[in-house]
Amino acid sequence: MPENKPRISKAALGRISQYLNYLKKLPEGAYPYISSTIIAEELGLNQVQVRKDLACVGNGGKPKIGYKRSELISDIEHFLGHDDSSDAVLVGVGNLGKALLAYGNFNKYGLNIIAAFDSDKNLIGSQIAGKTVYSVDKIPELCKTLNVKIGIITVPASEAQEVCNRLIDGGVRAIWNFAPAIISVPKRVVIKNEDMAASLAVLSKMLKENLLNYGAD
Amino acid sequence: MPENKPRISKAALGRISQYLNYLKKLPEGAYPYISSTIIAEELGLNQVQVRKDLACVGNGGKPKIGYKRSELISDIEHFLGHDDSSDAVLVGVGNLGKALLAYGNFNKYGLNIIAAFDSDKNLIGSQIAGKTVYSVDKIPELCKTLNVKIGIITVPASEAQEVCNRLIDGGVRAIWNFAPAIISVPKRVVIKNEDMAASLAVLSKMLKENLLNYGAD
DNA sequence: TAGATTGTTAATCGATTAACAATC
DNA sequence: TAGATTGTTAATCGATTAACAATC
Numbered sequence: 001m002p003e004n005k006p007r008i009s010k011a012a013l014g015r016i017s018q019y020l021n022y023l024k025k026l027p028e029g030a031y032p033y034i035s036s037t038i039i040a041e042e043l044g045l046n047q048v049q050v051r052k053d054l055a056c057v058g059n060g061g062k063p064k065i066g067y068k069r070s071e072l073i074s075d076i077e078h079f080l081g082h083d084d085s086s087d088a089v090l091v092g093v094g095n096l097g098k099a100l101l102a103y104g105n106f107n108k109y110g111l112n113i114i115a116a117f118d119s120d121k122n123l124i125g126s127q128i129a130g131k132t133v134y135s136v137d138k139i140p141e142l143c144k145t146l147n148v149k150i151g152i153i154t155v156p157a158s159e160a161q162e163v164c165n166r167l168i169d170g171g172v173r174a175i176w177n178f179a180p181a182i183i184s185v186p187k188r189v190v191i192k193n194e195d196m197a198a199s200l201a202v203l204s205k206m207l208k209e210n211l212l213n214y215g216a217d
Numbered sequence: 218m219p220e221n222k223p224r225i226s227k228a229a230l231g232r233i234s235q236y237l238n239y240l241k242k243l244p245e246g247a248y249p250y251i252s253s254t255i256i257a258e259e260l261g262l263n264q265v266q267v268r269k270d271l272a273c274v275g276n277g278g279k280p281k282i283g284y285k286r287s288e289l290i291s292d293i294e295h296f297l298g299h300d301d302s303s304d305a306v307l308v309g310v311g312n313l314g315k316a317l318l319a320y321g322n323f324n325k326y327g328l329n330i331i332a333a334f335d336s337d338k339n340l341i342g343s344q345i346a347g348k349t350v351y352s353v354d355k356i357p358e359l360c361k362t363l364n365v366k367i368g369i370i371t372v373p374a375s376e377a378q379e380v381c382n383r384l385i386d387g388g389v390r391a392i393w394n395f396a397p398a399i400i401s402v403p404k405r406v407v408i409k410n411e412d413m414a415a416s417l418a419v420l421s422k423m424l425k426e427n428l429l430n431y432g433a434d
Numbered sequence: 435t436a437g438a439t440t441g442t443t444a445a446t447c448g449a450t451t452a453a454c455a456a457t458c
Numbered sequence: 459t460a461g462a463t464t465g466t467t468a469a470t471c472g473a474t475t476a477a478c479a480a481t482c
Contacts, residue, residue: 021399025399062439066440106417150424197326198235200323201326202227203409207390210407214405253464
């Protein structure tokens with residue numbers, strides 16, 4: 001019986017999210033029990049790493065048998081907080097904002113977008129994917145009323161900081177930022193930047209190296 | 218004069234992309250020279266780390282003075298490949314696909330989306346943000362003709378692997394995957410998953426810890 | 435029992451940070 | 459010159475991997 005769960009790194013969190021994804025996609029009933037060896041193989045990871053990660057989320061598997069799949073899934077879901085949803089609001093109902101609003105799956109991941117904001121008068125009052133769009137002026141007030149702790153920013157870079165400030169005025173404590181902007185927040189607020197430029201830089205470098213290693217054709 | 222540029226980590230690449238973003242947003246002419254100390258402070262990083270990162274991209278700054286801003290910008294741009302653009306195609310013209318097509322800034326980052334694909338007959342033949350939408354059946358053929366090496370996947374998870382296979386048939390060597398799916402690719406192909414679920418998991422954990430440290434209100 | 439698999443302890447590796455010398 | 463800043467070498471830290479004991 002494992003005891004003190006070790007603190008977890010961001011990289012490990014990402015992997016754990018991957019495991020869940022993988023486990024849920026396995027054909028129903030095909031693997032009542034699954035081993036770290038198989039998971040590692042399928043996902044291209046080290047098996048010890050998989051076991052270490054899994055040691056953080058539940059109370060372990062059984063030697064010779066592996067981990068009970070259904071149990072592992074609910075352990076991970078609990079660990080990632082998928083079972084107690086947090087409410088969020090989204091600011092900036094452009095294409096990306098609409099895409100995120102329409103993407104129904106966030107609920108599965110414990111995120112519940114309950115309202116949207118925009119500065120465009122034509123959008124205010126309308127419904128996008130079942131969520132009402134309010135004026136950005138209402139951000140602080142509505143966030144307080146709804147007791148929202150998570151704000152998603154999908155506005156142009158130039159407006160990102162201002163929008164962020166209003167969210168924080170409304171009591172938001174976590175910012176998920178999709179704008180290509182550097183935003184500063186006080187210490188009591190956390191921010192996760194979804195930096196496409198950085199991702200693209202990584203992809204480009206990977207491609208370049210790979211072309212060197214395996215030839216350009 | 219620094220000599221052998223060290224190999225660079227993905228984390229470092231992300232930071233370098235951040236530096237560029239920051240440098241470009243500085244008021245024109247205000248800082249002809251900028252120090253690693255200031256960059257580090259503004260971006261909440263360690264100054265030695267900033268210097269190490271910058272040592273990889275150009276041929277350094279001057280003691281007491283710092284780095285010449287204009288030079289640093291073009292060094293980073295060159296390093297990240299922003300000056301020689303790569304062509305890419307995008308598959309899946311839903312909300313997210315549209316958002317990426319409409320997002321004009323990829324050109325600045327050296328990525329040039331030249332065509333899109335979808336399976337919806339109503340979309341095929343139309344133009345989205347100036348790019349023609351073709352049938353997914355045409356993927357291998359058109360990718361070969363256009364000599365495209367980068368494919369962006371924004372289809373539902375269930376179709377992602379199939380779409381990926383077609384891209385690879387067409388000679389694509391790098392996949393930027395936005396579908397919440399585990400895709401397998403041969404070794405000569407690189408893949409970068411844009412995993413929203415993982416990002417969200419990180420944000421949630423950060424929020425939870427922060428609420429513990431700074432109180433829930 | 436024998437063997438597959440887990441979980442843990444120790445070793446390795448890589449990235450970050452600290453200390454300091456070089457230099458403009 | 460003195461001091462700010464760079465760049466480098468060494469130390470630290472954390473994450474990954476290897477080796478192995480425990481166990482079903």
